[in-house]
Amino acid sequence: MGHTRKRVSIERLAIEQLSRMLQAGSSRVFNCAALHRNVLADGGAPGQFLFKTRDLNNAIFMKETYPDDEMREAATKPVGTKIFFSYGEKADLDGGRSIFLNDKNLRMAMQFHAGMSASPESEEAEADLKILNILDDLPSVDPFLFRERMEAEGYDPHPGYFEVTAAEYGRVRDHVMKQFQPIVETAFEGVTDANRAIYLKTLVNKLWDGTDTDALSPLMQAMRISESDAADTFYAWKGVIYYEHLFARRQAHWKDYANWLNTESRPLDSMPATAQVVLNERLGQWRKLYQKRWKAVHLMLADYRNSYETLFRDHKSPEPFIEFLQKARTRFYQIGDSMSRIDHSIELWRTYVGDSSMRFLRFEPLQSLAQTSIRILNGR
Template sequence: MNLYDVHRRHCAVPAFEKAPLFKNRVLNRAIILKHKLRGNELEMFDSHVGSATKVLLPIDAADLRAGAHFFFVGQKDFEAVTEEAFGADLRPGARDRNVLDQIDQLPSLDPFLLREYLRRSGIEPAREYFNISDADVLNMQKFVQMDIQALSTLSGGDQPGMPSGRLVDKLLSPRPEVDFGPLREVLRLEDKQFLDGIFAWRGFLYYKWVLSDVMPRVDQTIKSMVSVTPRGVRDAESAAYIPLARARIVAAVRERIRAVQATLSTYDRAFHALTDDGKPGTFRDFLIESPHLFMSLGQRLGALQHIVSFWSYRFPRSKPVAVGYVDLMDILMDFEDGIALEGLEDDAPMMQRAVG
């Protein structure tokens, strides 16, 4: 999330100036990203974490080659570092600290989910921060409409046969606790459970849409990665590493996809239990467990998106792939680090509870 670029492009828009993401002007020009920690960065944290939210403060925002200061959310000296840089603006309880904490809790900076997550906490920055095109919004609405069409009669209460388009509007509305009142009564959920579950439900639908979009590009990326022949000087280390790494990455990507599909199928089974089998308890169990499943789902899809987006950026399809042995080894090492399969089995107990 390049906030400086967002500011540069939209600073003249009155609505944008009135609804900043961060009140602190320096922080509102930062670059924020989800970062896979390297070996030397792990020691910056008291506990073991695989990835963290990284905040970059460019020395010269107009020329990023000049470098940047940075900090990780949750690093050992986080309070001291942010106190020095931002004073009271990032102290616990401050408005900007709340926004940063909300961003840190999400598995990715997907604009759909970030906007909905912040809105759920009463934080509504200008739309320009989220860079969601009208085409993306329309495509997601169409996908969701098809996916939840079967739920119309139940969630509509005394409005059987409600058009699925209206149901989509209800699901994606900022007040689901009002719009889905009949469903909440059927499921007998407390306020927080219901709101957390509805948000995760939105997340599952969003990630189903993301998976349908990313899958064709995964296949293209894997095919290109496997077939590329490095150029230049061939050193023994990279020549030995590259073929083995490619095989490991392909296997890991396939396993990651299977894990994502297995998690998404948990939603499908719970949804069909509600709509086809008349078992609201199964969908209730899913909504209770879904926030935890949603976070791991986002991490796994994020790793796939990283591989696809970086490869397509580094090697556009319109140009032949040209890369040296050492550069290719570095790229594959980064992919291996991000696609690591540790913890893939951890969701099994939650998935079992989610479908009874």
């Protein structure tokens, strides 16, 4: 009987921790169900829904590390996307089924849990599977990246699914385009047309789209990018620029979190000495993981910035920037994964400490927060 109660309490703790993660929201969780309810409340029509298969709009998507070696070895990316179907109408985490989007049984699961058409000729099913693939390909589900990728693929669902205003989307797009401008001017420096400014602006837009390889061939040749790799390389570069923009904006929050970890992450109440030892070990692991993630992001972005400025500011060797472009897809995923883990752990922390100036926690919530935060930051 005691063992049963213990098992139930552990399961309940896991559900509560997952619920807190969902409540916190993050670039690791795309709560399509909640967003879909907002779209409906805003008068969204079926033609504007994200998915054609109705029940997919009531799912929750989470970026998670694969749970075992076999799945990790079979995957092309270190982090997968899990889709969660709730048993309840509220689409919460208290009861349901989940499956990774790269699972070989995904299509069968979509038919069973979401009612997706089983016909291989179904255009609606094919469209939904493409959107699932877009979600799976992203290192994080940042609204800007998701919306931009959807637009690039020709999808135009209700803007309520992306949680980014038109003004903010435009600001980020302008920021990215400014970094594209020098490479276009360098690759097409021989252009003497009277409408050169307009021509170069057109090419910058083509670089944003990343699909017109004929128009961009001089740039591809200069940067040694093959036609087969062009679209993915340009998209990854765009993603790195976006994460650099976010990194600069996040520093105050990241530093505040680091300060709390170093000065306020100690329990308010007393506990047995053995429990204190275990907690101290977890807190130490938590701090090291956070520092490791932050340092990794900083170094990768600094490597990009140095290669960019070496070529376009100092007008020196293009080799460092060419090397960056060759590994841009890997860096895009690594930076995005680490940043979203940091953001997720900070957002979770805020659900525990709130906005109070007194941010000390009692032993049990502090221990629970440490366990979940380690899991998020560790990536295992």
